[in-house]
Amino acid sequence: MTNRTEIKALVFDIFGTVVDWRRGVAREAAAFLQRHAPHLDAFEFADAWRREYSPAMEEIRSGRRPYVRLDVLHRENLVKVLARSGIAAATDAEIDELNLAWHRLDPWPDSVEALNRLKRRFIIAPLSNGNIRLMVDIARRAGLPWDAILGAEVVRAYKPSPQVYTETADILGLAPAEVCLVAAHNGDLAAARRRGLSTAFVVRRTEHGPDQKTDLKAEQAWDFVVNDLNELASQLDASID
Amino acid sequence: MTNRTEIKALVFDIFGTVVDWRRGVAREAAAFLQRHAPHLDAFEFADAWRREYSPAMEEIRSGRRPYVRLDVLHRENLVKVLARSGIAAATDAEIDELNLAWHRLDPWPDSVEALNRLKRRFIIAPLSNGNIRLMVDIARRAGLPWDAILGAEVVRAYKPSPQVYTETADILGLAPAEVCLVAAHNGDLAAARRRGLSTAFVVRRTEHGPDQKTDLKAEQAWDFVVNDLNELASQLDASID
Known part of the structure; x- marks a missing residue:
């Protein structure tokens, strides 16, 4: 002790x-989903995004990938979740903006x-x-x-x-x-x-x-x-x- | 522009x-010099210590030495200045303490x-x-x-x-x-x-x-x-x- x-x-x-983080990301995702996939739940979207967090870091912890900052991993993870959710129409600028959810x-x-x-x-x-x-x-x-x-x-x-x-x-x-x-x-x-x-x-x-x-x-x-x-x-x- | x-x-x-830095280091050095070398001027001592600053970093900038933090260089430089000033009686603890002048x-x-x-x-x-x-x-x-x-x-x-x-x-x-x-x-x-x-x-x-x-x-x-x-x-x- x-x-x-x-x-x-x-x-x-x-x-x-x-x-x-969960309420904040869901709040920022809600407006985005309203435009692109109004049938999706913003909290479930936040959870799906967060589930990619540890596996992405594990690539770096294991030495398979050199260090990149979390903003980069968050954006890659977001692109994965969008593809999996069937959201294809989001622009790069919209994705960048949604990635800032974690900053707010x-x-x-x-x-x-x-x-x-x-x-x-x-x-x-x-x-x-x-x-x-x-x-x-x-x-x-x-x-x-x-x-x-x-x-x-x-x-x-x-x-x-x-x-x-x-x-x-x-x-x-x-x-x-x-x-x-x-x-x-x-x-x-x-x-x-x-x-x-x-x-x-x-x-x-x-x-x-x-x-x-x-x-x-x-x-x-x-x-x-x-x-x-x-x-x-x-x-x-x-x-x- | x-x-x-x-x-x-x-x-x-x-x-x-x-x-x-000059007034702060001289203030912290004054009490130390009072004990060890009362004939020395605290501002001149601060200037002598600071003159070692850039050469010490140059060893690292040039690649001759790997990066070490400035607290380490400041202490090495202080030991040099003490030797050059004929101050041999300072203890390690006193030197550590004087090195914190830069923190104050x-x-x-x-x-x-x-x-x-x-x-x-x-x-x-x-x-x-x-x-x-x-x-x-x-x-x-x-x-x-x-x-x-x-x-x-x-x-x-x-x-x-x-x-x-x-x-x-x-x-x-x-x-x-x-x-x-x-x-x-x-x-x-x-x-x-x-x-x-x-x-x-x-x-x-x-x-x-x-x-x-x-x-x-x-x-x-x-x-x-x-x-x-x-x-x-x-x-x-x-x-x-």
Whole structure:
């Protein structure tokens, strides 16, 4: 168990942990589908797009493909989903525009307040598979007060590849245990813990919609287990004061 | 000449342009010298340390040495300057502590207000040879509201190597001309312009102290030439409204 008083930086998974990607992507897809395929459900479309996310990164994690940023993978995945949905009439400009859905995701209700609280005492940064510009656009729109944008593009590798965690701690000039990954996904936390990082699990019960089956509870004794990011801020305050 | 209305991001040189490195380093060195070499002048010590900056980076720019972050070069340079100054009694811990002088630099009086103004309409980020943690520490202490930390460590190369400018624009998802480098150094701006970036020169008359001889005026017709960063914000407002 991490000595909680040694944590110096908090790094955050973003999609699902800090922002609600499913509702945001569905909202942006709805207008597009209205024009091209009004019979399709926008949430199902968002889910289909997201299902391509991990396989696309796996090509890079496995070494079969050199690193390209997530904006590129998202667009390739979108083209696949459009073809599979029988949508052939979308222009390149429309596809580019829909791909920006991921740049316009809303934070969960607690995220902005909690990050501002946490920033007072800790360095805070995303540790996301999203690329830098994607993280910047989300942050500017939502008001997320990051100290830096870390993650996949800085390291040129995708989580859960181990170097994403170790090189991020190194960039911060910190020992792994001084860096705490905050994530709504047990798998991400397990990979971080294997590299010695501290871990905080935040339960996000509706990341995948009302019928979510995964990541509803902590699968290991993470250093922190909380229901939202304000609870994490309160626990960290209590552990140090 | 850049079409000023196309600029989407402003990236900043930091040492000398946004913060006053000479006064900050001299302030931090003064207490150290008091203990170890009270006959030495703290400003001369800061200048001697800074003179090692460019030669150390040149080893990496030339390919003779792989990339290491600036904190490492600063410490090696400090050890050289201490030896040359006849200071042999400093402990490793004291040297580490003095090396953090660069993390505690104060902004010029206009920097914080101007960056907050510029952030409303532009993505703002450092494009410094300083490493990420060094930039984060300066920003947190001084209140610099960056959207991201870009620069040498993200690209793993030192300015004025051309890829620092081109890869930074690429990371931002922008054409080079949509990115404006803001710097107090004609050489940095010349390298950025050769790669197609827009350019803003801010005159910092006392970066090198009261007898400064260099960079007192624009050596090319830069897209903007200003006396401080608030003047840049005003010119950018006027060019778009």
